[in-house]
Amino acid sequence: MGKISKVVVICISVVSCSALIGCATIFKEKTAEIFFTSEPKGATVFIDNIPMGKTPTKLELSDKEPAKVLFHKDGYEDKGHIVPTHVPLKWALGSIFPVGWIGVIVDACTGNWRALKEKEVHIKLDSIENTTKNK
Numbered sequence: 001m002g003k004i005s006k007v008v009v010i011c012i013s014v015v016s017c018s019a020l021i022g023c024a025t026i027f028k029e030k031t032a033e034i035f036f037t038s039e040p041k042g043a044t045v046f047i048d049n050i051p052m053g054k055t056p057t058k059l060e061l062s063d064k065e066p067a068k069v070l071f072h073k074d075g076y077e078d079k080g081h082i083v084p085t086h087v088p089l090k091w092a093l094g095s096i097f098p099v100g101w102i103g104v105i106v107d108a109c110t111g112n113w114r115a116l117k118e119k120e121v122h123i124k125l126d127s128i129e130n131t132t133k134n135k
Contacts, residue, residue, distance in 0.1 A: 032063045032116040034083060036071075039124045043073040063116045076125035083121060085114040 036045050038055040045052050045059065048068055052059050061067045067083040 030062065030064075031060045032119070033058055034061055034067070034116060034118065035120045036069070037120070037122045038071050038073070039122070040073065040076075043071040043076070043123070043125060046070040046072065061116060064114055067116065069121065071123045071125060073125055075129075076127055079123050079125055081121055081123060084117045086117050087114060 035058050036053075036055050041055055043055045045055060045057060046069065047059065047061065049070070055071070061083070063085060066085050069081045069083060071079045071081070
């Protein structure tokens with residue numbers, strides 16, 4: 001193999017490997033574990049209107065979009081919460097530096113570089129008795 005051929009092979013190898021290094025689509029987990037608690041305990045946690053368990057509970061949620069959460073317990077006002085998403089700096093930079101805009105485009109289009117911002121959610125529910133007395 002000639003000197004130029006070795007350089008070409010090395011360059012192609014480096015570019016190919018670096019394409020994999022920064023790509024959240026390949027390396028990042030697609031879900032996040034969130035711990036939900038409430039005061040009082042025993043509230044049903046709904047994610048996108050689907051009952052998922054009672055507090056305290058740990059749930060695996062997709063991190064591609066914000067999670068819409070509702071806490072419900074008989075005798076208490078329902079309370080909603082949105083677990084926001086963000087793009088962590090490590091995935092944004094990891095997508096840009098190795099391969100330029102290819103990683104950014106792939107990760108942005110798939111939503112795979114997004115992550116849920118919160119790891120724990122605690123909600124204090126208000127008693128229906130207390131809310132009717134205050135009105």
